[in-house]
Amino acid sequence: MTGSATDQTVTKTAAELSDAEVKKAAHKLLSQVGGSIATYAEACVRCGQCAEACHFYHASGDPKHTPAYKLFPIAKAHKRSVSPLGWLGLAPDVSRNDLAHWEELIFDSCTMCGRCTIVCPMAIDISSIVAATRQAFAKVGLGPPDLRAAAENSRDRGSPLGLTEEALEDRIEWLADDNEIDIPLDKDHAEVLLTVSSIEMMKYPQSIVGMAKLMNATGVDWTFSSEGYESTNFGYLSGRGDIAKTMIERIVHAAEKVGAKTVVIPECGHAFGVMRWSAANIVGRPLPFQVLHITEFLAEMKRQGKLKFKSFDGSITYHDPCQVSRRGGATEEARYLLDGFATDFREMTPTGNRNWCCGGGGGVQAMERAAGLRHKVFQIKMDQVEKTGAETLISSCANCRLTMDESAEHFHWDHKRDSLIELLADHLIEQE
């Protein structure tokens, strides 16, 4: 698989940038300033209320992790272009030092979770600002090398974790045989195209089996496609607009080819966020199918009476993936699925739209250098879970799950963790 590589493809540090590249980054920052971004860039009253809302600041206590501080590069570029001082050449431009200083803040310490937006009296959406700023930084090769590598692997090998077309076929065959289950791949026509997160396929394969089992039980006509299967979008997360588009186009193409009316995104928050709320804008046309997160799809099937579950009697608490709940509008779907199934469901405090992030969203999971900070953040989650007294922590995002598993291992925290889908699949009442 190949894709266009119009952006800077070599990872650099700010010190390695030429003066022209520094200017290019500043220019790209400016080009990101659309209507809302311009408003946000001008709106901050620097009240600092967002600090405590951000898990990075909450965990580190370091003022540089204040969300408002992440506005600075784009605000600086914008100010230079619209203020009288800028016209006179007196407002400073974004400098090499700025790029060096903010690189870590824009990438490693923002999961684009949107929690700060809740408390901001000006309603500034820092997450949108960070996404726009990442594009400018990526334009000149800045950003964590492993995040960029994940994006480039996706473009060149189909997935960030080496899930090539061949590997997909092999693994599907293996999972289908081993579990004696039908996992359709590359059907000519299907109502529903199911996609994967390679995190699941490579690290949590039982999740794929669970999805297939549930999909089969609904009776819908569905398939995977080897032409468009990877729904995580590291192009988007790394600021590589070209790769983001390539990844989206693969799924759009695959869905159009099989005539799918629905594309289902597996347990991955960012994959859902990008495909549901950005894909049409990135490819520049409305998509000819609806995009649903797996919890939305299954909740609808349950509503229609197509899925029934045996009750689960252990105590459970649910971690909301930020992009599904707070930023995705699907907070209630997982709860609807748990309703009547989990007899001892305990909400965390805070929960739902105000739940804390796991610390690994926004591509932060893929950044080795951010591991220490991520672990610190996870202490918030451990504390939340322990306060519920629930035995099992579940989520509906493989990226959150991986983040939580790695941090749990770091802390030797042996609390039970599971995926909502796997748990549901294990308790499915198979109907004739």
Next chain:
Amino acid sequence: MDLLSFARGPALQFAIGVFCFGVTWRLAILLFTPQARDLTPARKGALPSPIAGGREVFRRMWPEIHPTGSNMFTTINGYVFHLGLAVIVFGFAPHIQLIKSIFGTAWPSLPNFVIHIAGGVTIASLIAALVKRLTSPVLRLISTLDDYISWAVTIAPLITGYMLVGRLIQPYNTALAVHILSFVVLLIWLPFGKLMHAFIVFISRARTGAYLNHRGAQL
């Protein structure tokens, strides 16, 4: 032309001109900066954007306090000085007269003792805000020159107003001129610094409200 005539006349007129031009110019930039059309379908049941945006403007007036209470001071203090300023600007009889002389409309004033209390509380609240800005590591890091200038031009008319009412500057005409000039400075600065948030707050909240409502996200 004496100082008072200058302050009341050309200085105030100039300041109002700069204020109107500056505010219009900044709002125009924000409202006319092109915004790409969102091609994604809204979640079923999402409100029309203008309604969602308008709702967010009001909804955010309700404070969001962290469970730790860490933003309690900033939130309450913010309410105190915003309300205090509103009471003084729109409730003090001489201010209402000035507004009437410019816009031709007036309303009943508040008793003087209310204004005096509001003035004292507002000054104390603004001083507390400055102390917080200077002592909080977060605020120190994110503060810019704009924050300090905006603070100074906001508190100056309060202080000169107090001096005027308390006859701390003599003669009276000089005190009045100084008070008006401090207001002139505020008017001139407002469109160019963060005090512009008095207008931007509507756009910013409305945009985020519409954006998240499109997704069906309920904050």
